[in-house]
Amino acid sequence: MKSTISSIFILALGGIICALMPAASGTPQSEIAGRWDLTIGTGASTYPSWLEVTQKDGRLAGRFVGKVGSARPVKQMEFANSQLDFSLPPQYENFKGSITFTATLAGDEIKGTTRGEDGTLPFVGVRAPALPRNPAPNWGKPINLFNGKTMSGWKLKNPKLPDGWKIVNGVMENHMPSSDIVSEQQFMDFKLHLEFNVAAKSNSGVYLRGRYEVQIQDDYGKPAESHFIGGLYGFIDPVVNAAKKAQEWQSYDVTLLGRWVTVVLNGRTVIDNKEIPGITGGALHSREGEPGPLMLQGDHGDVFFRKLVLTPVEKE
Numbered sequence: 360m361k362s363t364i365s366s367i368f369i370l371a372l373g374g375i376i377c378a379l380m381p382a383a384s385g386t387p388q389s390e391i392a393g394r395w396d397l398t399i400g401t402g403a404s405t406y407p408s409w410l411e412v413t414q415k416d417g418r419l420a421g422r423f424v425g426k427v428g429s430a431r432p433v434k435q436m437e438f439a440n441s442q443l444d445f446s447l448p449p450q451y452e453n454f455k456g457s458i459t460f461t462a463t464l465a466g467d468e469i470k471g472t473t474r475g476e477d478g479t480l481p482f483v484g485v486r487a488p489a490l491p492r493n494p495a496p497n498w499g500k501p502i503n504l505f506n507g508k509t510m511s512g513w514k515l516k517n518p519k520l521p522d523g524w525k526i527v528n529g530v531m532e533n534h535m536p537s538s539d540i541v542s543e544q545q546f547m548d549f550k551l552h553l554e555f556n557v558a559a560k561s562n563s564g565v566y567l568r569g570r571y572e573v574q575i576q577d578d579y580g581k582p583a584e585s586h587f588i589g590g591l592y593g594f595i596d597p598v599v600n601a602a603k604k605a606q607e608w609q610s611y612d613v614t615l616l617g618r619w620v621t622v623v624l625n626g627r628t629v630i631d632n633k634e635i636p637g638i639t640g641g642a643l644h645s646r647e648g649e650p651g652p653l654m655l656q657g658d659h660g661d662v663f664f665r666k667l668v669l670t671p672v673e674k675e
Contacts, residue, residue: 362380366547370519372435379611380613385416388417388419388426389414390438390441390464391438391469392412392413392414392419393412393483393487394409394412394486394487394636394637395409395412395483395485395487395644396486396487396628396646397409397470397483397484398482398483398484398523398645399426399430399473399480399481399482399519400477400480400481400518400571401480402618403482404409406426407425407570408425408482408638408645408646409423409487409637409645410422410424410426410484410660411423411636412436412443418435419435419437420434421436421445422636423447423637423638424561424593424654426550427577427640427641428576428640429592429593429640430593430636430637432447433445433447441463441465442461442462443461443462443464443469443471443563444459444460444462444515446458446460447457452499456474459474460482460533461473464508464666466633467485468485468486468665469483469484470482475532486590487647490617490618490646490647491617493616494547496548496672497512497614497641497672498550498673499672499673500670500671501622501670502544502667502671504533504544504653504667504668505531505665507526507529507530510525510540511540511626512542512544513541513655514539514540514541514543516538516539516540516541516643516672517539518538520537520538521536521537521538522538523535523538529665530556530664530665531663532663533655533663534660534661536659537657537658538652538657538658539641539654539655539656541643541652541653541654542654543570543651543652544652545651545652546567546669546671547671547672548570548615548671548672549614549615549669550613550668551613551668551670552611552612552666552667553564553610553612553613553667553668554608554609554610554666555575555609555611555663555664555665556655556662556663556664557575557576557577557605557606557609557610557661557663558660558661558662559605559606560660561577561578561605561657561659561660561661562575562576562658563575563657563660563662564576564655564659565653565654565655566639566641566642566643566654566658567615567620568615568649568650568651569642569644569651569653569654570638570639570642570645570647571591571615571620571639571642572591572592572620572640572641573589573611573613573620574587574591574592574593575588575590575611575662576588577599577605578602579602579603579604580600581600581602582595583598584597585597586603587600589601589624589629589630590630591622591630591633591635591638592637592640593639594635594637595620595630595633595635595641596623596629598628598629598630598631599629599631600625600629601624601627609624610624610626611623611624618634618647619638621633621636624625625647639652653667
């Protein structure tokens with residue numbers, strides 16, 4: 360009888376101790392959770408993508424950014440034995456099946472294959488850097504990225520596409536068909552003043568570090584939304600639509616510190632110190648820890664620029 364009572368007492372005491380002990384900090388799902396900068400394909404034909412894996416109530420979900428377009432939700436993911444599997448609907452109607460991903464986690468890297476519009480391709484991903492905001496930046500001298508006379512300091516993103524860019528009366532004009540253009544200089548943290556004029560029903564954008572698109576579009580009178588003017592494309596909604604009508608000159612004042620962005624459109628703060636989750640569709644590459652150029656979108660419609668002044672943060 361004493362033995363039975365002692366056994367019951369020990370079991371009860373063990374249960375109390377276990378209840379009081381903190382839970383293990385890691386779970387299999389937490390190993391894969393986070394943001395991942397992806398590179399898809401091989402050789403010269405690679406392109407950047409981005410993946411976010413979130414964990415809630417023992418389930419995994421997330422968001423994915425492909426070659427182009429917006430961040431798309433991934434409603435369910437499976438992760439077991441260091442292998443991640445997920446799929447999402449096709450981005451384009453001409454591909455009828457699901458886009459699938461299978462990857463193996465090894466430390467802070469994932470490797471695998473994806474099958475989608477471009478066939479079956481390998482990919483590799485690394486954990487995205489934190490990129491904290493510098494609270495006291497040391498601003499350098501402003502750099503005039505457009506001299507009003509030539510396209511000096513800019514190059515076509517894709518030299519094989521038509522060049523619709525020219526200078527007319529001190530204005531940088533872009534007419535379709537055309538290509539995006541990329542600044543020859545690269546930057547990390549900066550302030551940017553940009554004056555632009557977008558044609559009716561036209562679409563453009565400025566890519567910060569070549570990776571994060573602030574939308575430029577004919578959106579006067581539309582709702583304030585990330586895919587419209589003033590938004591960080593697909594990620595951050597502006598608090599108000601401060602757009603002017605098409606064919607009127609407008610201005611952006613953008614501050615990028617780490618992955619934290621403030622956007623002022625026509626004198627109104629529409630994004631106030633918000634974190635950019637990851638790259639947007641159409642980015643040059645996914646190496647978020649590196650400096651990058653400015654990129655002006657020129658393959659979606661007619662757009663005009665007359666001022667591009669960037670003030671970089673100097674290294675201490």
